[in-house]
Amino acid sequence: MKLDESFYQRNDVTRVAKDLLGKVLYTAVGRRVSSGIIVETEAYSHIEKGCHAYLNRKTKRNEVMFNAGGYSYVYLCYGIHNLFNVVTGSQGTGDAVLIRALEPVGGIPIMQKRMNTDNTRRITSGPGKLTKALGIDRSFNGKHLTGSEIWISDEGIQVKKLQIVASPRIGIDYAGKDAELPWRYTLAGNTWISR
DNA sequence: TAGAGGATTGAT
């Protein structure tokens, strides 16, 4: 079953980030559906410097983060990679969860073709790679996650609290002390986690 | 309107 708005609109972004582990992310591009189990996430909140919406800074790029939870926020990083986020919280909050890694489930041949490799092991093990494998680009920015092009389902795997590992987030040294927040969540022992 | 820098990746 697709997760509905109430899942995303809780005003606790770290809780949503943890609850997304084990869920299944789907995209349907044209007639081609591909999917994967979410195994790594990071929480970003407007109250800390790592977040694009820090101090409620609202720009054309991140304006979708201020929508009510349940929207997709996709932006270009380093001029090369599209990164996919899930907007959380109520209208005007500015919180989001970055999806960093998936375990491939459906449409694996499609993903291999998009990644131009036969290797199934590493096609979705990083935030820039999983978007390419699933066909997510910036045209997905602002799409609702209860729609027919991109959605998240709860049919994945049951995750016990003990399986969730919290650690500092990656690549945000500029955030100073806030870079130490243990807001990166991974599934213990999963081989699809980014490096 | 110009300049700096980034929630990454893959090759060296």
Place this chain on the structure above:
DNA sequence: TCAATCCTCTAC
């Protein structure tokens, strides 16, 4: 360890 690469934001 480093370059690729281009959009976005900030300052002038």
